[in-house]
Amino acid sequence: MTTTTSPAPAGSTPAPSKAPGTDNRRGRFLAVVLAAQFMALLDVFIVNVAAPTIRTELHASGAGLQLVIAGYTITYAVLLITGARLGDRLGHRRMYLVGLAVFTVASLACGLARGAGELTAFRLLQGAGSAVLIPQVLSLIQRNFVGEARVKALGAYSAVLATGAAAGQVLGGVLVSADLFGTGWRPVFLVNVPVGVVLLLLAVRVLPRDDAAERAAGRARGLDLPGLVLLGAAVSLFTVPLVLGEEEGWPLWSWLSLTAAALLFALFCAYESRLARRGGAPLVAPRVLRTPGMGLAVFRVTAVMAANAGFLFVLTLHVQGGLGHSALRAGLTFAPTAAVFGLVGLTWRRWPQAVQGALIPGGFALTAVSTAAVGLLLRDGGDGGLWLYGAFVGVGAGLSLGFGPTLTRALATVRAEDAADASGLLATVTQLGQLTGVACFGALFLNRLESQGGSGAYSSGSALLVCCYALSAVAVLGAVSGLVRMPR
Structure with missing residues (x-):
């Protein structure tokens, strides 16, 4: 993992700041x-x-x-x-x-x-x-x-x-x-x-x-309309069942849609590669995908966003559905996580140089421990006490350390002329990660709740614990990926 915190696009002279x-x-x-x-x-x-x-x-x-x-x-x-x-x-x-x-x-x-x-x-x-x-x-x-x-x-x-x-x-x-x-x-x-x-x-x-x-x-460069159509169709077929499938009970059409999305995405990749070999202008420049560390960054951003969105969603279901609290109280429950995420995101680059290389794996590891702690503290339907707020702080800090350094270091090597490609790619990955987190962890929570035959505080806490263990597993994968050194 590189320890530099002063990114400059590799392979090109940094564009001068055009901001006043x-x-x-x-x-x-x-x-x-x-x-x-x-x-x-x-x-x-x-x-x-x-x-x-x-x-x-x-x-x-x-x-x-x-x-x-x-x-x-x-x-x-x-x-x-x-x-x-x-x-x-x-x-x-x-x-x-x-x-x-x-x-x-x-x-x-x-x-x-x-x-x-x-x-x-x-x-x-x-x-x-x-x-x-x-x-x-x-x-x-x-x-x-x-x-x-x-x-x-x-x-x-x-x-x-x-x-x-x-x-x-x-x-x-x-x-x-x-x-x-x-x-x-x-x-x-x-x-x-x-x-x-x-x-x-x-x-x-x-x-x-x-x-x-x-x-x-x-x-x-052109607009690459065939690529837009293929990618738009693939994302549509992936997105619609994720946002509607759980409510509809995951009918056959949702699985067929996800299968078709995978096939169309493979077709999109093949078309884009062929277009690039012919000297055309693909929707996402191949050199962006080949940028050192971009593949790792895509995985880590997906993992962070899926964990963040999934954690917020299942905790909302537990606080409002299981514990019967108001929407406002549910929203305020997340305040420590959000505040610490923001604070760490603004300050991590000022931390000692000696720890910079360990921020990403350490952040994911902290997320794994903290999400498991949230599940254990709430498993019996109680309020978790003061320890719960410490766990929320750990989740926020861990996710921020997994996301902020990853994004900064990935974009550090992107050419200025490829900014649009990188922005669109990472923004799409961020959104799809959130959707995947909500769909997968939401389905797991609701299925566990249903299997226990109730929606009370204890059953909801038990379902939350299973989801928190699953979230921890995702964070562990992120920690393992964080041990891979991204090229300078």
Whole structure:
């Protein structure tokens, strides 16, 4: 494992920072792009706690409610790579503004929706806006920050990524409980509108203009429409059963869909390799996939995101379903994990050089121990006492150490001209990791709960323990991968 914390793209001269020179200006630039990232991530989770109210007020069926919740995630995951490529061709600043505008307008439409059908359609549009917006964040950071400034920016990015899930549940619980002016669930969407408008106004002033030469180079590469279609179909077939399969009882179509996704993904890889050999412009540049350490980074990011999302999801099911606590209390339960994840993500690079090489395997090992401790402390249906908060802190610190250094060191060797490819790839992996974690660990929890014939605190605690052991196993795999040294 390399111990350097000052990344510079290998094989190329680092692009000069195009962010305006003063620290204050650079700070505003980073705050604007990360605020949009946080808002879009928040919307993945904020609607969950509003689901019962939405179902009652809009008279939505079970399937309709699933689509309201999952529609955002489906289009978001499917279109992420496309959003990254559009940024490369049309300009990252421009597509950031377009994605933010679409997301903001769709949020307003969601808040004013009169029925479940309308709300589902606008949620799909919201997800599309996020898919255009989110890849630009990493690309803008990668192209406008170098050296230690990039390391710090990526640390802030990691912190935002981690805290969005917990913050979404907390804010959703607050807004639904407040029932502002009798609007019920609508503020969970409408809250995005003023924030989005302010960010648009600030972004126009703060973000540097796109470089004409970079846009020309992006257009020269082409869009690879066949690759987009193949990858979009593969991700769709993978995503839909993950978000809907558990609720439907994993019917035959869900397994056929997952099988077809694997086949289409293999076909996509074969097509992309052939296109590259013929001198074409594949959707993801092969040199990005061959970047030293990128394969390990993809595995580790997937493991961290699956563990993070799975842990939050099954703990939510236990706290709300098994213990009967409110959505707000469930959201506040995650506060220690989210806060420590963010704090460690912002500070790990300042830790002694002697420990830098051990951060990733040590982080995964800490996650393994801490998740098992959470399960053991809650297995009898109790509140876990003060020791539980220590375990939550361990989970947050461990996941942050597994994620932050991995992301920073992987992007350290990516060429500036490949920023869009790397951003789209890692953003997609992040999203698919979260979906996989929720689907797999959620299914394990619910199946164990059902097998014990009850939904009380004791049965729920027992199911949680099994899930925590499984989460620990994933973290152990991450720790083993962390022992492999990533090339400089």
